[in-house]
Amino acid sequence: MENLLNNITPILILLLLAVTFLQSGIDKITDWSGNISWLKEHFAKTYIKKFVVIAVVKLLILEIIAGLLCVAGIYILITNGENSVGLYGAILSCIVLLVLLLGQRIAKDYDGARTIVIYFIPAVFCVYLLAN
Secondary structure, three states: OHHHHHOHHHHHHHHHHHHHHHHHHHHHHHOHHHHHHHHHHHOOOOOOHHHHHHHHHHHHHHHHHHHHHHHHHHHHHHHHOOOHHHHHHHHHHHHHHHHHHHHHHHOOOHHHHHHHHHHHHHHHHHHHHHHO
């Protein structure tokens, strides 16, 4: 219980990131054709339109790994207070969010980019908390 209380802020942020990326990954898997269709249209006027499918596959893998690292990080933080796995999950989450941000900027979807920044702020804060 002491580890939970001592690490409650990074645990809550890791939980936010885990929910975000695992749900996103599950959504991509369960509605693959719908996601690909929407993304092809979203990037139709960009130079990455030919790479949508491979980009989604890579993004899906990164999201699932980030989400699982966050879940494992929560468990390890609670059980023995060790924070390295959670730190790796938070760092990978930041990288995934930066990739998503780049995609939104390329598509000139500035509202979408702004939304990603809302997730990026707590992710970077989690990195800060776990790295110090």
